[in-house]
Amino acid sequence: MEYIVETNRLTKRFGKELAVNGLDIKIPKGEIYGFLGPNGAGKTTTIRMLLGLMHPTSGTVKVFGKDLAKERIEILKQIGSLVENPSYYPHLTAYENLETIRKIYGAPMERINDVLTIVGLSDVAKKKVKGFSLGMKQRLGIAASLLNNPQLLILDEPTNGLDPSGIIEIRNLLKQLAAEYGITILISSHLLSEIDQIATSVGVISKGNLIFQDSIESMRLYSMRKILLKVNNSERAWHLLISRGVKADYEKEIISLSNMSDDDIAEVVRLLVENGYSIYRVEEEKRSLEDTFLQMTSEASGI
Amino acid sequence: MFTLFQAEWFKLRKTNILPILFTGPIVGILIGLFANTDMFPDEANQWTGLLLVMNLTYALLFLPLVTGILAATICRYEHQAGGWKQLLSLPVSREQVFVTKYFLLVFLILVIQLLYFLSFTSVGLVRGLTDTFPMAIVWKSIVGGWIATFPLAALQLWMSTMFKSFAASFSVNVIFTLPAILAINSAKFGPYYPWAQPFSMMYVGGDTTDVFFIPWEQLLTVVGGSFLVFFIGGYIYFKRKPI
Amino acid sequence: MIGKLLQVEFMKLKRKGIWFLVFLGPFGVVSLQMVNYGVRKEWFLHQGTYNWDYYVLNVSAITPFALILGIVILTSFMASIENETNTWKQMLALPITRWSVYLSKYTTLLFLLIIASSLLAIFSLLFGIYLDFQNDIPYVDIIRYSFYPLFAALPVLGLQLWISTVIQNQGLPITVGVIGVILAYMAYFIPDWLIWKWPSLDNQWNEPLLNVYWGLAVGIGIYFVGMIDFIRRDVK
Numbered sequence: 001m002e003y004i005v006e007t008n009r010l011t012k013r014f015g016k017e018l019a020v021n022g023l024d025i026k027i028p029k030g031e032i033y034g035f036l037g038p039n040g041a042g043k044t045t046t047i048r049m050l051l052g053l054m055h056p057t058s059g060t061v062k063v064f065g066k067d068l069a070k071e072r073i074e075i076l077k078q079i080g081s082l083v084e085n086p087s088y089y090p091h092l093t094a095y096e097n098l099e100t101i102r103k104i105y106g107a108p109m110e111r112i113n114d115v116l117t118i119v120g121l122s123d124v125a126k127k128k129v130k131g132f133s134l135g136m137k138q139r140l141g142i143a144a145s146l147l148n149n150p151q152l153l154i155l156d157e158p159t160n161g162l163d164p165s166g167i168i169e170i171r172n173l174l175k176q177l178a179a180e181y182g183i184t185i186l187i188s189s190h191l192l193s194e195i196d197q198i199a200t201s202v203g204v205i206s207k208g209n210l211i212f213q214d215s216i217e218s219m220r221l222y223s224m225r226k227i228l229l230k231v232n233n234s235e236r237a238w239h240l241l242i243s244r245g246v247k248a249d250y251e252k253e254i255i256s257l258s259n260m261s262d263d264d265i266a267e268v269v270r271l272l273v274e275n276g277y278s279i280y281r282v283e284e285e286k287r288s289l290e291d292t293f294l295q296m297t298s299e300a301s302g303i
Numbered sequence: 304m305f306t307l308f309q310a311e312w313f314k315l316r317k318t319n320i321l322p323i324l325f326t327g328p329i330v331g332i333l334i335g336l337f338a339n340t341d342m343f344p345d346e347a348n349q350w351t352g353l354l355l356v357m358n359l360t361y362a363l364l365f366l367p368l369v370t371g372i373l374a375a376t377i378c379r380y381e382h383q384a385g386g387w388k389q390l391l392s393l394p395v396s397r398e399q400v401f402v403t404k405y406f407l408l409v410f411l412i413l414v415i416q417l418l419y420f421l422s423f424t425s426v427g428l429v430r431g432l433t434d435t436f437p438m439a440i441v442w443k444s445i446v447g448g449w450i451a452t453f454p455l456a457a458l459q460l461w462m463s464t465m466f467k468s469f470a471a472s473f474s475v476n477v478i479f480t481l482p483a484i485l486a487i488n489s490a491k492f493g494p495y496y497p498w499a500q501p502f503s504m505m506y507v508g509g510d511t512t513d514v515f516f517i518p519w520e521q522l523l524t525v526v527g528g529s530f531l532v533f534f535i536g537g538y539i540y541f542k543r544k545p546i
Numbered sequence: 547m548i549g550k551l552l553q554v555e556f557m558k559l560k561r562k563g564i565w566f567l568v569f570l571g572p573f574g575v576v577s578l579q580m581v582n583y584g585v586r587k588e589w590f591l592h593q594g595t596y597n598w599d600y601y602v603l604n605v606s607a608i609t610p611f612a613l614i615l616g617i618v619i620l621t622s623f624m625a626s627i628e629n630e631t632n633t634w635k636q637m638l639a640l641p642i643t644r645w646s647v648y649l650s651k652y653t654t655l656l657f658l659l660i661i662a663s664s665l666l667a668i669f670s671l672l673f674g675i676y677l678d679f680q681n682d683i684p685y686v687d688i689i690r691y692s693f694y695p696l697f698a699a700l701p702v703l704g705l706q707l708w709i710s711t712v713i714q715n716q717g718l719p720i721t722v723g724v725i726g727v728i729l730a731y732m733a734y735f736i737p738d739w740l741i742w743k744w745p746s747l748d749n750q751w752n753e754p755l756l757n758v759y760w761g762l763a764v765g766i767g768i769y770f771v772g773m774i775d776f777i778r779r780d781v782k
Contacts, residue, residue, distance in 0.1 A: 051639040053781035076641035087636035089627065091561045100554045104640045144636065323721050330728050337735040360728055368724045376717045467630065469716035470622035474567060477615055481574060484608075485581050 003062070004029050004152055004184040005050065010059035012045050019045045021208040022059065027186060027201070032178050034199030034216070035188040038297055042208040043188045044084055047156050050186070051081055063152065077105075080145030081154040086137040090130035094121055094140055097129055098147060105148040115143040118173065134161030142170065153177070153185045159194060171198050192293045206297040219292065227265055229255040229272075230281040237277050244271060256285075307395055307403045314380055315407065323372060327415035328422035330365050331357060335426030349432040351440060355507050357423060362448055362505040363483055366415075367498050370452050371476030373411045374459035375469045377404055382467045387546045401460075401541045405534070408456050409449075416449045440507055447504035447516055454497050454529035461537030464544065494521050497529040547642060551650035558627050559654075564620065568658050571616045572666035575608045576673050583677060598679045599687070605670050606691040610745030613695050614730040616662060617703050618723030620655055625710035625719070635781050644777040652707055652769060659696055659703070667692035690754075691747075698744035698757040700765025702726055705741070708772025712779060 005027040012020040020042040027033045037043050048054040050061055052072045061068040063075045088097050098112045116122045119139040124132070129140065138161050145153060153174070159167045175198060177183045189195050195202060195216075202219050204212040212219065230253070231237045238250040246268055249256045257268065265282075272279060338356045347355070381387045391397060420441070427436075458479075462472040479498050486496040493499050494517070503517050504526075559565070582604060583590070590596040628634050638644060667688050674683065706726075710719035726742045733746035744761050747754035 048635070048781065053635055053638055055778075055780060073641045073643060076639065079639070081636075081639045083635050083639065085631070087631050087633040089558055089633060090630065092558065096557060096560070100557055101636070101640065103550045103554050103557075104642055106550070141636075319715055319718055323717060326721050326725055330725060333725075333729065333736075334732060337732060337737075339735055360731055364731060365724065365728055368727070369721075372717055372720055372724065379715065379717065468623070468626045469720055470619055470626050471563075473622065473720055474563075474619050477619065478570070478574075481612075481615075482578075485578055489585065 002029050002065075003027060004031075004064060005033075005186065006062040006065075007050075008060045008062070010046065010049060010061060011057050012042075012049060012054060013057040018208055020049070020056075023205070023210045024213075025203055025210065026213065027184060029184055030178060030182050031200045032174065032185045032187065032198055034195030034202045035186055035205065036192060036195050036202055036293065037188075037190065037205035039190050041190075041205045041297075043190075043205060044156055046205070047081075047083060047154055047186075047188060050154060051079070051083065052076065053083070077148065078151040079154060080148060080150035080152075081156075082138075082141040082145045082158055083154075083156045085160075086134075086141035088129045088132075088137055088140060091128060093126050093128055094132075094143075095125040097140060098144060101144050102147055107147050107149075111147055111149075115146045118146060119143040120169070135163060135166050138162055139166070139170075142173075149181075151183060153183055153187075155185065155187045157188055157190070159189070167194075174198060204293065204296055211296055221259075226285040227257045227260065228281070228283045228285055229257070229268075229279065230283075231255065231272060232278045232280070237272055237275075240275060241268065241271070246271075307399055308406065311377070311403055311407050315377060318376065318380060320373075320376060320411070323369070323376060324411065324414055324418065326369065327365075328418040328425075331361060331419045331422035332426055334360050335423065336429070348437055349434040350427055350437055351507050353427055353430070353432065354423060354441060354444060357426070358444065358448075358502070358505045358507065361419065362502040363487065363499075364480065366412075366448060366452060366501045366505075367455050367480040367483070368473075368476060369415060370408075370412060370455045371459040371462070371473055372469075373415075374408055374456060374463040375472050377407055377411075378460070378463040379469070391546055397542050398538070401464075401538055405457065405460055408460055409453065412452050412456060413449050416445050420445050443516065444505045444507055448501050450522075451500035451504040451526055454526060454533050455501070457530055457533035457537055461533060461540055464537065464541050495525055497525060500526050547646055548650055548653070551642065551646055552653060555624075555650050555654040562623060562627070564623055564658065567616070567619060567623075568662045569665060571612055571662050572669050575605060575612045575666060576669040578608055579605055579670075580673060596677075596679065597681050598674060598684050599681070601674055601677065601679065602670065602684060602687050602691055605666075606695075606747075609666065609691065610695045610699070610733060610747075611727065611730045613659075613662075613699050613745050614702055614723070614727050614742065616659065617655075617699060617706055618720060618727065620658055621703070621706040621710045622716050622720055622723070624651055624655060624707075626716055628711075629714055629716070632782070638781050645773055648707075648711070648773045648776050651711070652703075655703060655707065663692045663696045694747055694754055694758050695745035697765075698747060698761035700761045701741040701744070701768050704765050704768030704772055708768065708775065711772070711776055 003026050005025060007023050007025045010020060010023040010025070011018070023046060025046070035043055035046070045054065049056050050063070050068070052068055052075075064078060066075055068075055089100070092100070094116065095112060098115065102109070102112055113122070113125075116125050119142050121136065121139055121143060124136065129137065132140065138158065142155070142158055145155065155174075159170055162170060174185055174187065178185055187195070187198065199216050201215045202212065203210055234253045234255060235250065238248055238255050241248045241255065247257070248268075249258075257265065260268075269279065269282065334357045335353065338353075381390060390400060423441070459472065459476060462475050466472045483496060483498040483502065486493045486499040487502050493503065500517075503521075506516055579601070583601075587596070590600070628637065637647065670688055670692065671683070671685075674688075706719060706723055709722060710716060713719055729736055729740060729742035730745060733743045734748055736743050738749050741764065743749075744757040747757050749756055
């Protein structure tokens with residue numbers, strides 16, 4: 001598989017504190033990768049290392065298949081980024097702010113108006129950024145990240161400070177960029193609900209460790225489906241299931257089955273019915289992604 | 304008010320204030336050690352001579368400039384990441400905040416003056432001065448210099464609440480401080496220029512019969528007057544400042 | 547690339563009042579002489595020192611000290627433009643090398659200081675002409691005393707740029723700057739090896755050009771030390 005971003009045992013240590021510990025991030029081409037973790041988990045530090053702003057203590061970063069340590073400039077030509085709080089020159093206008101970046105990329109002049117239109121700031125292009133609201137500054141940051149028509153967008157908490165309609169706009173924009181131009185996007189957030197609505201794959205980081213990395217579907221699967229069975233004579237029924245090699249748990253008169261496909265569950269039900277048990281209830285206990293995320297991070301911190 | 308002062312002190316302790324405070328004695332020692340003894344007036348007490356030479360640069364340039372740096376330092380953390388709006392949405396009045404910051408600033412200048420006193424005595428001991436220590440004159444100079452910075456401190460606090468950038472308030476400070484070099488050479492203009500007052504107040508050669516080295520009228524009108532103008536100006540500005 | 551970066555640097559200086567300071571520095575130095583000659587013209591005449599040479603010396607007595615102040619203020623301004631909302635992280639994530647960023651900052655500062663020194667030469671000349679001295683205009687001396695101190699001050703420029711780019715709190719670089727200003731003010735009493743003495747063009751061999759050579763050599767050295775440190779640091 002072709003990975004746009006691939007890190008190998010990426011580690012960053014600040015003095016005694018291990019901020020990022022042996023990350024193996026893999027982002028396939030065209031994905032929207034949700035980089036998820038509580039505040040202070042090491043997301044921003046990781047992103048800084050992906051952009052070459054910080055030097056890893058150990059480990060390597062490959063972007064577009066090239067080694068970041070060796071070909072930083074070539075790589076950065078194809079990346080658009082927004083790191084943490086928006087950076088801007090307050091005494092310059094929105095247009096001038098973008099101009100300082102456009103010049104360095106050598107992008108065409110028209111591109112400034114294009115990106116201002118994309119993020120909806122055309123009306124205030126000639127105003128000083130000093131007076132902008134946080135949401136407007138954030139949009140300006142996103143506009144800046146699009147100036148060079150990047151192949152990879154790295155956005156650190158891009159919806160910070162945006163109002164709900166702004167969040168939806170940016171979400172749709174990112175989906176569109178990924179769908180139409182095949183841009184790969186890394187978007188970090190501490191809110192799972194946000195990632196859930198946009199990402200196609202997910203990496204979860206907690207205390208500097210990557211504790212989950214897979215498609216969003218796998219994460220949903222992981223979070224779902226604990227099937228609870230209430231039957232008569234439940235303890236004997238449980239023993240029956242165990243003896244037939246079914247993975248089942250028993251607690252307080254209830255048999256529970258986790259991570260099973262629909263067919264497996266049908267099979268279990270048939271088995272019980274054929275052996276004369278009365279099935280009172282078959283329930284699905286659904287954990288929200290949020291719960292899963294919390295459980296993942298608390299499990300990780302328990303280690 | 305006192306709790307506010309304690310809060311200010313707490314915030315300040317976490318910043319890099321110490322290196323700035325220690326520049327006072329460092330500059331004192333540098334001046335004192337590099338200065339040429341030939342410059343001492345022959346007839347005077349050696350200590351007085353040393354003080355005269357050290358004050359020349361210290362009071363004329365360093366003291367006014369460092370006042371501005373300290374003012375900007377105690378406003379720096381408020382300008383960063385919206386500190387002002389947080390501070391002023393607490394149950395304190397803007398007046399209290401301004402006055403507290405001002406007291407803190409003058410207190411820091413006093414600390415610098417005391418450290419400078421220490422460096423002065425150290426330089427004297429290193430140079431092995433044997434004359435009797437003119438306690439009264441030295442203290443008159445140290446305390447006088449301190450009082451003379453009151454108006455400058457008020458103006459710099461005003462500038463520091465106005466400008467986010469250190470460089471901007473420092474530029475204002477420099478623009479006003481430099482002409483003092485000329486002012487002290489002019490008998491007509493010198494007594495009226497506020498930035499020349501720290502020098503005049505620390506200048507040992509002045510009239511020693513009064514409590515300070517400058518006449519009371521000058522102290523009250525020039526130092527007192529410019530203090531009122533700058534303090535009230537800054538106070539009104541801060542009260543109206545849109546945060 | 548450096549050309550583009552320089553254009554960007556000058557764009558960022560807009561509306562910051564920096565051009566005003568570049569004008570004010572040399573204007574201030576000459577206006578001190580305006581006051582000096584306004585008040586003491588008779589005295590100069592009486593001493594027999596009312597001439598071009600003595601006038602150029604008078605101007606040049608203040609130059610080093612004003613120059614150091616200018617360097618401190620301008621470098622701090624340049625750094626605060628990036629420090630204010632931490633645009634370093636945005637700028638350094640662009641496809642440019644860090645050394646070129648540092649070099650463009652340095653070059654911009656040097657350019658501003660060259661403008662200031664040129665203005666100093668022009669203002670000194672104009673006021674000197676106004677004073678109507680009897681002897682010939684010493685063009686070479688005017689240019690020499692306007693530009694030699696700048697070359698001799700390159701180590702200070704390198705030092706100030708280095709510390710103000712790597713230290714967030716601008717209070718510290720400015721404090722170091724003030725100590726430098728004090729040392730420059732006392733130039734004649736401090737040892738020859740201190741870089742703050744060099745702009746005064748004074749040394750025990752009475753050879754101003756020596757200070758210029760030292761300034762260039764050590765200035766380039768400090769420039770590289772600062773640049774290497776800047777390149778190696780993590781961007782917060």
